[in-house]
Amino acid sequence: MPSRSISRPLLAIAAAGMLAVVTACAPSPAAPEKPDASPAPVGTPSEAPVTPAPETPTAAPTCETLISPTTVDALTAEGWTVEKREFTIAGEVIADGMQCFWADFAVASDHGQLYGWAPISTERAKTAIDTLIAEGWLREDSDRGVYITVDPKFAFATDEEGYGMTYLFGDGWVTLSDTKQGLVLIEAPQQ
Template identity: 55%
Template sequence: MISRIMSAAAGVLLLLVVLTACGAPAEPAPSSTPDAITPSPAATPEPVSSNEPEPPGELTCESMISAGTVSAFTEMGWTAQPKEFVVGGVELPDGLLCFWADYSVASDHGQLYGWATLGTEDAAQAQSGLLAEGWKREDGSDGVYFTEDPEYAMGLDEDGYGMTYLFGDGWVRFADTRQGLILIEWTG
């Protein structure tokens, strides 16, 4: 019995030695001359990408937000309906408010996005109007935010913000949550 165990153990050991020898990389032959430098293959030129956005075309519900967002909405069966953009009682005829939803069913589920150019006077009037309506003002590094009172919001983002306007230099953005503002790519 012990001889069978010894024979089996020797067989396993021999098998391991053979497998290890087959899998081990071969040692390079010693060379008296230095290794030749092999030139690397020529790199194929790739198009240079620019961080500059393409010049904007026409402001539409589809061009205002990211292409990925438009694609996701379209795949869900959603379409956009443009609306008149009014901020704090100031009508912004150069702007656009879009409500994305599935209009084939009766529902209040959807997403709002807006963008408009506005001058200094209209921006001041719109901001005064929002404050008078009870919106909360916050200064940020990228502009001035006006957010609805969360107590009356229909929906809140992870940070507790509902509908939010962001005023920048000569423009205003709007989304149904503050986090939703990042989906607006239109720069005017």
């Protein structure tokens, strides 16, 4: 798997994009708190995620719409282009999904970034999660869904928190990036 190598200007642009996403998702100061809201129950390792899905997409995603326009601009400014591939989990192709590998294909290098998205049924998500865990991947439940990440001991590259390649399973969708932090940049429709 390619390692990540990003210039400082690209990191700054990506960080600004992530800040915009976090800021946009944060509750407004006037938003009332819900003191009696209890946390969602944590599922067992074989349960599929329960994250509610956003609105249905109006158009099929492309590699250029899978991530934010700011990120696309930053990657193309670096001279990178994108190569679209089939979305796979443990070697199995997920129909109607895609993996987008961004890199400078004009030079021989292992530097690039991977972003992926696919629609997935609850049953298939459960099977995929169980398969990855059986292969040594690690599970982490969150309010966003179920993260399945490669054991850091076997990661080709890791983010600042030590996460390598990571899948995020939601309700009817799955995303993928070469690091967990990279998942924040994905803006694909989540059916």
